[in-house]
Amino acid sequence: MNFFMSHEYLSYSLEDQECLDMLPPDYKKYEAPKQKGEPITVSFHLSITNIDEIDEGNMDFNLHGYLRATWKDERLFLNGSEIRNIECAEYIWTPSLRFRTVEKKETFDLRENLIYISENLTIYAQK
Numbered sequence: 626m627n628f629f630m631s632h633e634y635l636s637y638s639l640e641d642q643e644c645l646d647m648l649p650p651d652y653k654k655y656e657a658p659k660q661k662g663e664p665i666t667v668s669f670h671l672s673i674t675n676i677d678e679i680d681e682g683n684m685d686f687n688l689h690g691y692l693r694a695t696w697k698d699e700r701l702f703l704n705g706s707e708i709r710n711i712e713c714a715e716y717i718w719t720p721s722l723r724f725r726t727v728e729k730k731e732t733f734d735l736r737e738n739l740i741y742i743s744e745n746l747t748i749y750a751q752k
Contacts, residue, residue, distance in 0.1 A: 641715075646704070647742070652700055652717075654716060656718065658697070660697065669722065670692070671691070675689040676689070694722070701717065701746050703746065708742040709742075713740050719750060
């Protein structure tokens with residue numbers, strides 16, 4: 626199936642259609658949402674499941690767990706129902722998180738895992 630979007634013909638799967646239906650024509654996924662002209666609040670929650678490979682000499686350790694981010698994007702349209710579709714993460718703005726004071730820097734891309742969009746346009750992403 627082909628859908629017209631941003632003056633280009635692109636091919637989308639049926640799973641993607643649910644995501645495309647919630648986007649207004651002028652939606653820009655690289656622009657952070659605003660609320661009343663102000664930056665939105667993004668909440669983060671870290672659940673630690675394990676700490677291992679502790680090296681007291683080098684003061685190093687590995688941390689394992691889950692990172693959850695929550696924010697609201699009022700630019701989206703929902704038809705009165707929630708969306709549980711990881712594919713939608715490719716079409717919407719997601720925050721980028723970096724831990725700067727670690728030996729091995731990693732960027733946590735929240736688009737790689739669970740995306741849930743509630744009826745009130747609150748978005749939950751978990752890695």
